[in-house]
Amino acid sequence: MRKILITGACGQIGSELVPYLAKKYGKSNVISSDVSAGCENGSDFEFLDLDVTDFEAIENAIDEHDVDTVYHLAAILSATGEKKPFKAFDVNLVGTNNILRAGIEKGLSRVVIPSTIGVFGPETPRENVPVVTVTRPRTMYGITKVTTEMLGEYYFEKFDLDVRGLRFPGIMSYVREPTAGTTDYSVQMFYHAVRGEPYKCFLRADAYLPMMYMPDAVSSLVKLAEADLKNLTRHTDYNVASYSFSPEELYNEIRKEVPGLEVSYEPDYRQEIAETWPASLDTTLAERDWGFRPEYDLERTVKDMIQNLKVKLA
Ligand code: SER
Numbered sequence: 001m002r003k004i005l006i007t008g009a010c011g012q013i014g015s016e017l018v019p020y021l022a023k024k025y026g027k028s029n030v031i032s033s034d035v036s037a038g039c040e041n042g043s044d045f046e047f048l049d050l051d052v053t054d055f056e057a058i059e060n061a062i063d064e065h066d067v068d069t070v071y072h073l074a075a076i077l078s079a080t081g082e083k084k085p086f087k088a089f090d091v092n093l094v095g096t097n098n099i100l101r102a103g104i105e106k107g108l109s110r111v112v113i114p115s116t117i118g119v120f121g122p123e124t125p126r127e128n129v130p131v132v133t134v135t136r137p138r139t140m141y142g143i144t145k146v147t148t149e150m151l152g153e154y155y156f157e158k159f160d161l162d163v164r165g166l167r168f169p170g171i172m173s174y175v176r177e178p179t180a181g182t183t184d185y186s187v188q189m190f191y192h193a194v195r196g197e198p199y200k201c202f203l204r205a206d207a208y209l210p211m212m213y214m215p216d217a218v219s220s221l222v223k224l225a226e227a228d229l230k231n232l233t234r235h236t237d238y239n240v241a242s243y244s245f246s247p248e249e250l251y252n253e254i255r256k257e258v259p260g261l262e263v264s265y266e267p268d269y270r271q272e273i274a275e276t277w278p279a280s281l282d283t284t285l286a287e288r289d290w291g292f293r294p295e296y297d298l299e300r301t302v303k304d305m306i307q308n309l310k311v312k313l314a
Contacts, residue, residue: 002068010039052095
């Protein structure tokens, strides 16, 4: 079997996708890469120091490791993207174009790229948003990601490169704490609950957003990657989400497990980002075309997060 390369492997999703792929395809077939000199995965898996803005380095990595498939996760998310817009442009757009171009030149069989609810904007409808709708984002993250969706589609049509992607909502997880997004509040609230600390939320109590739990996010990405191409009516922009909630609703759910949790609200610039995103997504195309079916509802997510964080933070 030829190898799978994961970019951005040290991030929130990469930290769980890498072991998932290793379990499925064998450890020796999975290569993690990131810009840091190494990450938690690095000790367990073959690790490359790879900057996706360096086209030649990508080509060399593909050649040297006989790479066949790339899961391209390297990205600067919405909150950091507003602090460092030029870096977000370079990593998200130049970096992704490098991966796609290398995909053609090296004859990769597949490139998988997560997209995001960040592609939507204030003119997008709020509820049950379909895949094809108004996508006029206001953040650098959203602008680069919606362009990435279109680039992937272009490379598919023009060069026959099998590019696949889905739009993730906010993702909750306990392995690697997210630090760069607008939906990170959800994970922070769990950490504070388990540590017995009060939490100051940077979104408003009623900021309603689509969300999901990491096990469903990882299995969905791999399910899409493995789907029969002839069943796919879209390529780079499937909507996925498990549920929607507001910070207040999450607080109420966590309090069933940790009754003493205290949350106050002090919205910052991330509230402005959240206000441009929809409250809920229509996921029927993902369900129909490749069997998207999340296993965790909110109650099960909360119980599992707390159970695992209690072990992690003990
Ligand atoms: N979790 C991401 C963010 O908040 C959304 O894709 O930026």
